[in-house]
Structures are given as structure tokens and as C-alpha cells.
Amino acid sequence: MPPVVRFSGFGKVYREVVAVRELSFTVGQGRILGLLGPNGAGKSTALRGLLGLLRPTAGSATVFGRPYGELSTPARRVGAHLDGVGFEPGISGRGHLRICAAAAGASRQRVERLLAEVGLRAAANRRVGRYSAGMTQRLGLATALVGDPELLVLDEPANGLDPDGIRWLRRFLREFADGGGTVLLSSHQLAEVAQTIDDVVIIKGGLLFAGSLAELTDGGRHELEQRYFDLIDRAGEPA
Numbered sequence: 001m002p003p004v005v006r007f008s009g010f011g012k013v014y015r016e017v018v019a020v021r022e023l024s025f026t027v028g029q030g031r032i033l034g035l036l037g038p039n040g041a042g043k044s045t046a047l048r049g050l051l052g053l054l055r056p057t058a059g060s061a062t063v064f065g066r067p068y069g070e071l072s073t074p075a076r077r078v079g080a081h082l083d084g085v086g087f088e089p090g091i092s093g094r095g096h097l098r099i100c101a102a103a104a105g106a107s108r109q110r111v112e113r114l115l116a117e118v119g120l121r122a123a124a125n126r127r128v129g130r131y132s133a134g135m136t137q138r139l140g141l142a143t144a145l146v147g148d149p150e151l152l153v154l155d156e157p158a159n160g161l162d163p164d165g166i167r168w169l170r171r172f173l174r175e176f177a178d179g180g181g182t183v184l185l186s187s188h189q190l191a192e193v194a195q196t197i198d199d200v201v202i203i204k205g206g207l208l209f210a211g212s213l214a215e216l217t218d219g220g221r222h223e224l225e226q227r228y229f230d231l232i233d234r235a236g237e238p239a
């Protein structure tokens, strides 16, 4: 089966800053892959490149074998929530989701189901500007799910969630993947992500590791965190 996501020699240079270089990895269907790396490693740049929000200066990033912009029904195939992509603060959570649903061709019933699923039903009529960080994160996930996508692309999805929310997210993503969905997420929370992901990619400008979590941790004999710091420290300062 062809991979759902493929980065192939992907690179992005902003004037003189090399944000990402020579990034190659794939995400297979039904897998949860964690894209890890320190601040400024290029994670957001890679995710933005995948979603067609920026143009790579080298290589390519494709979803379902094509650049995102060439998918005929992108909202029904790919759901995304990127860190720092805000919501209109004056609108309610329900209002926001209804607009997204209309754009994706999804029903109002789906909006109600999603509000319940992410735990926002009680806050659905409150203005998004008043939401806590965790509620905003939940709304972001609901937004990503509106079109019932096959692939979820999530930038730091656990940020702002309380322990209960993190556990809920972990279970939710596992169910999504068990149902045939694919997840590409970025994270800084190594202990948490170790409980969630099947595959791991570690970057710091360039690629330091791509493979299964079991491979990286030697079948669980090492902590993800330990292997992560081994690789990051060995890579030294970014070029």
C-alpha cells in the first residue's frame, strides 16, 4: 500500500535561514507518527509544507501521492490543526464548526457529534476568545475532524490539555488509527508521545531518525527521551 504521507528530499530555506533540509520519510496508513525536535527544528515548517501553506525550496511533500493543493476534496481527506492558527475570537465554538462544516460539505449533526466527542458541548455557545488553552485545542481537533478525514495533521495537539484531556486525546487518536485513519503529529512532550505513537521522526534542521518507536527504543529497553537526547546532542548546533 502506498504511504499516506511522503516527504522526499524536502527542504525550506528562508533567505539565509535553513529551516529544513533533505527531509525524507513516509507515514503509512493506520499509523500514528510523531515528528519530534527542539524549538526551531523545522517541525512546523515541514507540516506547513505538507499542507501547501508554503512552497518547499527543495524536494516535495505529498499526501495520498499528490501535493495537497492537487487533492480534489482536501477537507474530506486531510484534517489539520496547526499551532498558532487562531480562531475568530468573537464567534462561538459551535458557530466556528458550522462554518467549517459548510465549507467541507459536512452536516450540522456532525458538528453536534463532534462538540460532544471533544467535550465542548457545554461551552459550544461561548465565544472562542474566552476559551481556555485546552478548550481551544479541543476545538482545533474538532475542526480537523469536520470533514471526516483519512489523515490528521496536528501541531502540538496535547499543548494546553490537562492530564485527563491528554489521556482522552491518546485514546481518541488510537481509535482513529485502529479505524484505518493516519495521524502525523508534532510534539515536545516526549513521555506522553511515547505512549501514543507507532513511528517517530526526529529532526533538527535535517533528519536524525525515522523509524518505528520500537526500533528507536530497542523494543522498549531505552526511554524515548534518552534516545532523543542522544541524537539531538550528537547533532550539535543547527547549521
Ligand SMILES: Nc1ncnc2c1ncn2[C@@H]1O[C@H](COP(=O)(O)OP(=O)(O)OP(=O)(O)O)[C@@H](O)[C@H]1O
Residues within 6 Å of the ligand: 014, 017, 018, 019, 020, 037, 038, 039, 040, 041, 042, 043, 044, 045, 046
Ligand atoms: N517565515 C519565516 N521566516 C524566516 N525564518 C523562519 C520563518 N518560519 C520559520 N523560520 C525559521 O525556520 C526554523 C524552523 O522553524 P519552525 O517553526 O519550523 O520550527 P519548529 O520545529 O516548529 O519549532 P517550535 O518547536 O519552536 O515550534 C527556525 O530557525 C525559524 O526561525
